[in-house]
Amino acid sequence: MLTNKNEVLAAALDQTNTWLAQTLSRPDLQLQLISQPIARAAAMRFERGGGPRRKVHWNWEEIFFSRVRHQDAWMYAMVRAGRPRAMCYGRIQVKGGHVSLEYLERTPYARGIRGVTAPTAFQFARAVALLLDLREVRLNEPFPCLVRYYERVLEGAIRHPAVGPVKYLSVKVAL
Numbered sequence: 001m002l003t004n005k006n007e008v009l010a011a012a013l014d015q016t017n018t019w020l021a022q023t024l025s026r027p028d029l030q031l032q033l034i035s036q037p038i039a040r041a042a043a044m045r046f047e048r049g050g051g052p053r054r055k056v057h058w059n060w061e062e063i064f065f066s067r068v069r070h071q072d073a074w075m076y077a078m079v080r081a082g083r084p085r086a087m088c089y090g091r092i093q094v095k096g097g098h099v100s101l102e103y104l105e106r107t108p109y110a111r112g113i114r115g116v117t118a119p120t121a122f123q124f125a126r127a128v129a130l131l132l133d134l135r136e137v138r139l140n141e142p143f144p145c146l147v148r149y150y151e152r153v154l155e156g157a158i159r160h161p162a163v164g165p166v167k168y169l170s171v172k173v174a175l
Contacts, residue, residue, distance in 0.1 A: 005072055005092070008092075008128055008131045008132060009033055009074050009128065010033075011127070011131055012124055012127035012128045012131060013031055013032075013033055013076070013124070015123075015127045016031055016120065016123050016124040016127055017030055017031055019120075019123050020116075020120065024116065026116065028080055028081070028112075029078055029079070029080050029085075029113065029116065029120075030078075030079050030080075031076045031077070031078055031079070031120070031124065032076060032077050032079050032084075033074060033075070033076050034064055034068070034074075034075040034076060034077060034087075036064075036069065039060075039061055039064040039065065039068075039075075040061050042060070042077050042084055042087075043059070043060035043061035043064065043087075044061070045083065045084055046060060046077060046084040046085075046087050046107065047059075047060060049083060049084065049085070049107045049109070049110075050105075050107040050108055050109070051108075051109070053108040053109070054105070054107075054108060055105070055108070055143075056105055058103055058105060060075070060087050060089075063075065063089050063103060064089075067089065067091075068089065071091060072091060072092035072093075072094065073089065073090060073091045073092065074088075074089070074090055074092075074128075075087065075088065075089045076088050076124065078106070078113065078116075078117065078120060080110070080112065080113065084107075085106060085107050085110035085113050086104070086105065086106035086107070086110070086113060086117045086120075087103070087104075087105050088101065088103065088104045088105075088121045088124070089101075089102050089103040089104075090102055090121075090124075090125055090128075092128060092132065092134075093134075094132065094134065097134050097135050097136060098129070098134055098135065098136035098137065098138050098170070099125045099126075099128045099129040099132075099134055099136075099137050099138070100125075100137070100138040100139070100140050100168070101121050101122070101125050101137070101138065101139045101140065102140050102141075104117065104118065104121050104139075115153075118149070118150060118153050118154070119153055119154075122137060122139070122153075122154050122171070125137045126171075126173055129173045130173060134173065135172060135173055136170050136171065136172055136173060137170070137171050137173055138168045138169065138170045138171075139154065139157075139168060139169045139170075140167070140168045141166075141167065141168065142166055142168070142169060144165065144166070147159070147166050147169070150169055151169065154169065154171050155171070156171050156172060157169040157170065157171050158170050158171070
């Protein structure tokens with residue numbers, strides 16, 4: 001088991017990029033971890049690329065500097081042809097025994113990644129969980145209109161709570 005956060009994230013990144021290339025036959029897509037030196041530029045490029053058709057207006061630079069730097073967390077960009085096409089922020093909850101996906105967004109104009117963004121985010125979070133011997137991946141506060149899609153895409157996803165507005169979806173990770 002790896003214990004250093006940077007080693008865990010690097011290993012999960014490598015596993016997920018291999019999964020994209022070999023399992024999904026998408027070597028044109030690569031995940032790149034966002035670090036402090038590139039956080040501002042990556043966030044600006046992503047947000048500009050989405051234009052006015054973005055469904056959410058999260059400030060990815062602010063998310064990085066207020067959350068990623070001070071917690072066991074990560075941010076990555078899904079890159080295609082040198083441009084960020086999706087962004088993801090997640091946290092590692094060792095005491096809670098899970099990894100959570102907190103924010104996930106793809107650019108509305110990005111061709112060829114529709115249907116790949118959520119499974120890739122889950123695959124990355126699953127790799128982090130497995131490397132840390134954690135038992136669960138959670139997708140926190142999903143958009144209500146996407147809950148059924150996530151349930152279909154994330155095999156074994158369980159709604160919490162089972163009735164009413166979904167606070168999170170959880171998937172058990174086989175150790």
